[in-house]
Amino acid sequence: MLILRQLVRFLFTLFLASILIFLLMRAIPGDPAQIALGVNATPEAVAALAAQLGTDRPLIAQYFSWVGGLLSGDFGTSLTSRTDISPLVIDRTQVSLILCGTAMAASLLIALPLGVWSARRARHLDGLAITAGSQVGIALPSFLAGVLLVAVFAVQLGWLPANGWVPPAADFGEFLRRLVLPVIALTAVQASILTRYVRSATLEVMTQDYLRTARAKGMSVARALRRHGLRNAALPVLTVTGLQLTSLVVGAVVIEQVFALPGLGSMLLDAVSTRDLTTVQTIVMLLVVFTLVVNLLIDISYTLLDPRLGRKAETPRRADR
Numbered sequence: 001m002l003i004l005r006q007l008v009r010f011l012f013t014l015f016l017a018s019i020l021i022f023l024l025m026r027a028i029p030g031d032p033a034q035i036a037l038g039v040n041a042t043p044e045a046v047a048a049l050a051a052q053l054g055t056d057r058p059l060i061a062q063y064f065s066w067v068g069g070l071l072s073g074d075f076g077t078s079l080t081s082r083t084d085i086s087p088l089v090i091d092r093t094q095v096s097l098i099l100c101g102t103a104m105a106a107s108l109l110i111a112l113p114l115g116v117w118s119a120r121r122a123r124h125l126d127g128l129a130i131t132a133g134s135q136v137g138i139a140l141p142s143f144l145a146g147v148l149l150v151a152v153f154a155v156q157l158g159w160l161p162a163n164g165w166v167p168p169a170a171d172f173g174e175f176l177r178r179l180v181l182p183v184i185a186l187t188a189v190q191a192s193i194l195t196r197y198v199r200s201a202t203l204e205v206m207t208q209d210y211l212r213t214a215r216a217k218g219m220s221v222a223r224a225l226r227r228h229g230l231r232n233a234a235l236p237v238l239t240v241t242g243l244q245l246t247s248l249v250v251g252a253v254v255i256e257q258v259f260a261l262p263g264l265g266s267m268l269l270d271a272v273s274t275r276d277l278t279t280v281q282t283i284v285m286l287l288v289v290f291t292l293v294v295n296l297l298i299d300i301s302y303t304l305l306d307p308r309l310g311r312k313a314e315t316p317r318r319a320d321r
Contacts, residue, residue, distance in 0.1 A: 002303055003300055003303060006296060006299045006300060006303075007296070010292055010293075010295075010296045013292055014288075014289065014292055017285070017288045017292070018063075018067055018285060018288075019063070021281060021284055021285050021288065022059075022062075022063050022066065022281065025277050025280065025281045026059060026062075028277065032050075032053065032055050032079055032277050032278070033046045033047075033049040033050040033053060033055055033056075033079075053077060053079070053278075066281070070282070070285065073086060074086055075089045075282045076278045076279075076281075076282055077278060078276055078278060078279055079275070079276045079277060079278050079279075080274045080276045085278070085279055085282065088267070089264070089267070089279075089282060089283070089286070091262070092262055092263055092264045092266075092267045093264050093286065095165060095256075095261060095262055095263040095264070096249060096252060096256075096263040096264040096265065097249075098168075098179070099179070099182060099183065099186070099252060099255070099256075099261065099263060100186070100245070100248045100249045100252055102179065102183050103182075103183045103186035103187050103190060103248065104190060104241070104244070104245050104248060106183060106187045106191070107186075107187050107190035107191040107194055107244075108194065108241065110187065110191040110194075110195070111190075111191045111192075111193075111194035111195040111197075111198050112194075112198055114130050114134075114191075114195045114198075115194065115195045115196070115197070115198025115199040115201075115202060116198060116199075116202050116225065117130065118130035118131055118134075118195070118199045119198075119199045119200075119202035119203045119206065120202070120206075120225075122199075122203065130195065130199075131196075131199065133192070134191075134192040134193075134195040134196050134199075135192075135196075136192070137188050137189055137191065137192025137193075137195075138189065138192045138193055138196065140188060140189060140192075141189075142185050142186055142188070142189045142254060142255055143185075143254045143255065143257075143258055145184070145185040145188045145189065146181065146182065146185035146254075146255055146258040146259060147258060149181045149184060149185055150162045150163075150181065150258070150259075153181060154181065160177055160178075160180055160181055161177060161178050162181075162259070163178075163258075163259045163260035163261075164178055164259075164260055164261075165178055165260075165261050165262055166178055178259075181259065182255050182256075182258075182259045182261060185255055185258070185259075186248065186252065186255055190244055190248060193240070193244060194237070194240065194241065194244065197236065197237055197240045198233070198237055200236075201233040201234075201235075201236045201237050202225070202233050204233070205225070205232050205233045206225070235302065238298055238301055238302070239298060241298075242294045242295060242297070242298040245294055246290065246291040246294050246295075249264075249287065249290060249291075250265070250287055250291075252265050253265025253266060253268065253269060257269070264283060264286070264287075267279070267283060268280065268283045268284070271283065
């Protein structure tokens with residue numbers, strides 16, 4: 001029942017978000033057709049383009065047309081190029097998801113062992129070194145890390161290309177070479193943040209009575225953590241991971257600009273600069289959908305990792321009966 005309520009809340013939030021985005025785009029001053037044609041366009045040309053784009057229809061009709069198009073994979077027509085943006089949005093989304101997904105996977109592979117190790121060795125030199133390194137990583141902006149990586153590995157050493165994108169289907173080797181530097185730039189910051197949270201969660205778990213009891217029964221620290229501690233430590237880390245993933249997708253626009261990657265963020269910036277409201281509206285909605293989906297998956301994962309949450313949610317109803 002708890003998962004069902006989470007799904008209903010997700011759909012309701014998605015519905016409200018779509019209305020809010022649609023109304024905000026319509027609140028921007030100026031007729032979209034007039035903006036697309038320029039100030040010198042004749043009223044007849046503006047009216048013809050408005051009829052073509054459907055912006056002369058009632059708002060309720062425009063809203064349902066837009067939502068229906070999104071559900072069917074039709075993302076609309078660009079106001080500037082007058083072409084269907086669906087293929088371009090799909091291609092740009094793939095670039096952003098590959099970049100951010102790879103960076104987040106690499107961040108977790110680094111942060112989980114380092115965070116647990118630094119918690120276990122909190123009073124030793126290696127633990128303090130990991131903590132200090134994570135503090136430096138948090139303070140380092142991703143765009144600055146990208147610029148430094150380009151200066152060293154692309155300009156000075158010439159080992160890797162400085163920018164550009166090659167689809168994996170075209171040349172997988174070149175695709176990997178161009179993916180390395182932007183992924184490292186994003187991973188340096190994300191891994192540092194996650195390492196700090198994993199360390200804090202592990203330290204908190206290590207002070208719990210059940211872990212001390214396991215140690216009193218003869219278990220080593222590592223075994224006690226594996227059997228009893230890491231599952232409880234995973235709950236706050238899971239929340240932070242979801243938040244960081246959504247912020248990573250939204251914030252990757254800076255890295256896309258540094259490395260000239262044709263991602264969703266750079267497409268959004270281009271659409272904002274040209275006042276292509278249809279494209280802006282669609283991309284913002286896709287980002288909202290991604291954020292809500294990630295939050296839904298986190299909520300469901302919470303329920304699966306800790307069944308007590310589901311039982312607590314059902315307790316008030318049983319008491320009322």
